[in-house]
Each structure stands twice: as C-alpha cells, then as structure tokens.
Amino acid sequence: MPDAAGSPRDTVVALANDERSPPTVLSLSDVHGYYDSFASALSLPGDHPEFAALVERDADGDLHWAGGRDGREYVLVANGDLVDRGGDSARVVETVRRLQREAPDGHVRYHCGNHEQFVLAGGVGSTDWYCDRVDDATRRSFFDAVADGDLAVAYDGYSYTYSHAGAADGLDPARANDAFQRIAASVADVVGTDADAYRTFERAFDDEWVSRAGSDHPKGSDAGPLWLSWEHLPADAPEQVVGHTPHERVTRKGNVVCEDVTKKNVGERGGEAMTVETPGAFRVLERERDGSARVRDV
Numbered sequence: 001m002p003d004a005a006g007s008p009r010d011t012v013v014a015l016a017n018d019e020r021s022p023p024t025v026l027s028l029s030d031v032h033g034y035y036d037s038f039a040s041a042l043s044l045p046g047d048h049p050e051f052a053a054l055v056e057r058d059a060d061g062d063l064h065w066a067g068g069r070d071g072r073e074y075v076l077v078a079n080g081d082l083v084d085r086g087g088d089s090a091r092v093v094e095t096v097r098r099l100q101r102e103a104p105d106g107h108v109r110y111h112c113g114n115h116e117q118f119v120l121a122g123g124v125g126s127t128d129w130y131c132d133r134v135d136d137a138t139r140r141s142f143f144d145a146v147a148d149g150d151l152a153v154a155y156d157g158y159s160y161t162y163s164h165a166g167a168a169d170g171l172d173p174a175r176a177n178d179a180f181q182r183i184a185a186s187v188a189d190v191v192g193t194d195a196d197a198y199r200t201f202e203r204a205f206d207d208e209w210v211s212r213a214g215s216d217h218p219k220g221s222d223a224g225p226l227w228l229s230w231e232h233l234p235a236d237a238p239e240q241v242v243g244h245t246p247h248e249r250v251t252r253k254g255n256v257v258c259e260d261v262t263k264k265n266v267g268e269r270g271g272e273a274m275t276v277e278t279p280g281a282f283r284v285l286e287r288e289r290d291g292s293a294r295v296r297d298v
Contacts, residue, residue, distance in 0.1 A: 008106025009149040010173040011156040012075055015106055016279075023072060023107070025157045025277040026054060026285075029079035029164065029243025030113070030260040033086030033130060037262045038095070039063060041272035044285045045074070048293040051285070055099070063095050065102035072104055077155055079243050079259065080113025080164030080226070086266075089130035100150055109155050112180065113164040113244065114218075114226045116142065116151065117211060120184065121201035122191070136192040143191065146184040152177040153210055153225060157277045160239045165219075165228040166256060170238030176225065179210045219244075230258055241275055250275060250284045252298050257282075 008014045016022040026045065031038040042063060046053030052068040054076065068074050078096055083089035100108040115131060118124055119142050123132035145151035154163040154173035161171050187204045190196050205211040212227070214220025219229035230245035235254025243260040250273050251258045257275060265271025273286035276295070284298045 006156070006174065007149075009109075009152055010154070010177055012158060013156065015072075015075065016158075021073075022158070022279050023075045024068070025075045025077060025160075025162075025275075027077035027079050027162055027241055027275045027277075028259060028273065029111075030081040030246070031078075031086075031092055031262055032081055032115070033083055033089035033092055034262055034266055035086070035088035035091045035095075037086075037266065037272050038082075038092050040287055041262075041274055042076075044272065044274055044287060044293045047287075048285060048295065050295060063099070065099050065108070067103055067107060072107065075107050075109065076103070077109045077157075077162045077241075078111065079162050079241065080111040081115045081243060081260075082110070082113070083119060084115045084127075084129035084131055085263070097145075097150075109162075110145070110151050111155070111162065111164055112146070112151055112153055112211075112226060114213075117205065117226055120146075120187075121198050121205070122196060123198075125198065136196075139191050140188070143184050143188040146181055147188070149177070149181075153180045157241070158279045160241045160257070160277055160282065162241045163225040164242065165223070165225050165244040166230075166233050166237070166240045166242035167225050167228065168221075168232060168234055168237050170240065171225055176210045179208045183208050183211055230256075241277075249273070250286065250298050257298060 006014045028041045042055045045051035053066040055063040056066045082092045096110050118131035153176045154171045156173050209224045212224045214223035221232045233256045239255045241257045246260050246263045248264045261273050270287040270289040276283045
C-alpha cells in the first residue's frame with residue numbers, strides 16, 4: 001500500500017485519510033474516441049444493484065458526476081488513450097473534463113497514454129485521427145491540464161498502481177507525474193511557433209523514461225509507461241492495472257491486469273468494463289451482451 005502522505009493527484013490514500021470512508025477506485029482505459037462505449041462503461045455502476053451511479057445523464061444525453069451515494073464514493077481513473085480511432089474523441093475529452101470540474105478534488109484522474117502524447121506532440125501527420133486534427137488552442141489545453149495535475153501518468157490505488165502501459169519494476173506515481181510535468185513544461189511554449197515540429201516533442205519525450213518509446217520498437221521492453229507492451233510485463237511485476245494492449249475481456253497475468261477492452265468489442269453490444277478496487281478487494285464490472293451489468297473476479 002502506498003505511503004499515507006501524498007497528493008490526491010498521486011494516490012487514493014490522500015483521499016481515504018481525509019474522508020468518511022475509503023472511496024472505491026473505478027478504472028477504464030483505451031476508449032479511443034468511441035463515445036457510446038465510453039458512456040456505457042461509465043454507466044455500469046448505476047446499472048448493477050450492488051453499486052450506486054457514477055454518472056447521470058441530463059436531458060441532452062450528456063454525462064455528469066454523481067459519484068455514488070454522497071458524491072465522494074468513487075474515484076474514476078481514465079487510464080489513457082481516450083482519443084483517436086473513433087469519431088467522438090472531442091466529446092470523450094469534454095466529458096472527462098466536465099467530470100473533473102464537477103467531482104470533488106482528486107476524484108477524477110485522467111492519465112496520458114501514447115495517443116494523448118500524440119496530441120501534445122501535434123499528431124503523427126498521416127492519419128485523420130483527433131491528434132492530427134486538433135488546433136493549437138486544444139493542444140495547449142492538454143499542456144495546461146498537465147501543468148495543473150489534471151493529466152498525469154500514474155496513480156496508486158490501495159494495492160494496485162494505475163498507468164497506461166505499466167512498468168516491469170513498478171512505478172512511483174509522484175515521481176512519474178512530476179517528471180511528466182517537467183517534460184511538458186519544457187516544450188509547452190513551442191506550440192504554434194516556428195519551432196513547432198514533431199521532432200521537437202519527440203526529443204523532449206525521449207529525455208525521460210516516463211514518456212519514452214522503446215528503442216527497437218515503440219512498445220519494446222525498454223519503453224516507458226505510456227508505451228510498454230503487455231508482453232513485457234512479467235507476471236511477478238508489482239501489482240498494476242494497465243491498458244494499451246487490446247483484449248476481449250479484462251485479463252490478469254499474475255499481478256498485472258489489462259483493462260483495454262473497447263477496441264476488441266466495438267461493433268458488438270456489450271463488452272465494456274471497469275475495474276473495481278476497494279481496500280483488500282479487486283473485481284471487474286462488465287457489460288454483458290444482453291446489456292446487463294455483472295461483477296466477476298479476475
């Protein structure tokens with residue numbers, strides 16, 4: 001379990017020490033701009049009798065923070081790669097930012113994945129993805145989110161550490177998030193200037209392991225926690241929840257759990273999922289093909 005001292009940016013313990021009861025950590029990843037799948041996953045708690053609602057819909061269909069029975073029952077960890085591929089990336093990002101504004105401080109965490117890194121870097125230049133279409137003002141808003149601690153890299157739950165791709169030796173969220181802020185700050189002023197080029201950002205990201213792609217392959221064994229492939233996470237790694245590598249269902253390998261399920265299930269009803277961590281327990285809440293919600297151990 002992480003040390004009791006810490007920031008709500010970095011650890012649930014900072015909230016658990018200050019609030020009436022320890023909040024439940026709910027996490028999902030790799031929504032990739034598929035808003036309907038995102039909304040379905042966020043609605044899972046309210047669709048299962050064991051859980052109070054995490055979000056509620058307004059008359060326009062937009063999602064707002066409910067946060068359980070007292071507004072503080074949950075911490076939501078959006079564990080990276082919320083953008084690109086699907087057509088509703090802007091709405092997904094808008095929703096996360098609305099939930100961050102509406103929830104009590106520290107109760108909605110948004111983690112940078114390699115696709116958010118593409119947004120920061122100005123896109124990859126060869127796709128019609130969100131990262132290649134955003135304007136400079138939108139990119140600056142991502143840099144502002146990093147500076148404010150609203151877009152980070154890692155988070156300590158009660159037993160598990162959450163990051164987009166993980167690390168074979170584990171992560172210290174405070175150090176990783178501080179490093180990420182330093183990297184982003186070093187290039188934030190370049191956006192929209194003559195020096196604004198992908199290579200500028202790539203060099204900065206390569207300067208620190210936390211945002212570095214692998215040397216032989218972007219997802220190779222020496223990649224940082226935005227890039228590392230699931231195959232390079234050993235079963236005896238420190239306990240972690242990651243995304244980044246698509247699976248049909250939330251999958252465990254020893255101490256490591258992968259929650260990247262949206263891409264494999266797009267086009268079919270159901271398959272969305274969230275991990276559920278409380279002190280001493282870890283489960284999965286998932287959408288069945290008939291639309292119902294169920295809980296299972298993983």
